[in-house]
Amino acid sequence: MATTTSPAALAKVASYAFWARDGKELATFYAAALGFQVVQEYPDEEGVPTAFLVSNADGSVLYTFYTARDHQAPNWPQDELPFHLDLSFDDIEAGEKRLLELGATKPDHQPGGGQWTVLLDPSGQPFCISPAANWQY
16 A cells, blocks of 8 residues: 655755774775865764764765774675765766775675676775766666
8 A cells, every 4th residue: 555755854964974994094094085075063962073064065975984992994895784885976087086085995805797897995894996887777
């Protein structure tokens, strides 16, 4: 039985949240990678900044990066990933080079038959990069 839902009752994603040993480092990395800015810091109970909000120019896309002192990077590819980011580039070679300069690393294990490249962000979390053309439907 189908039901109709009022548009006002549908959720919108407010922010995508990530944890790392150093939330500020990860926020700075993704802000630079995406051409965004770190727009706000949130302190913990002792006043130490531990959450960092990254946004695009118009504020329509938000990412929050939290410092979690006990965070452990996944042991990829042995561990399954609960999520990861896919980034696309018009110039994939230039994009990969820039991400590596920003602090990403490239693991030896590269699944996907050349359709994408896996990199690790500064927290050790895998993410994929591919040509923008791969994402056109």
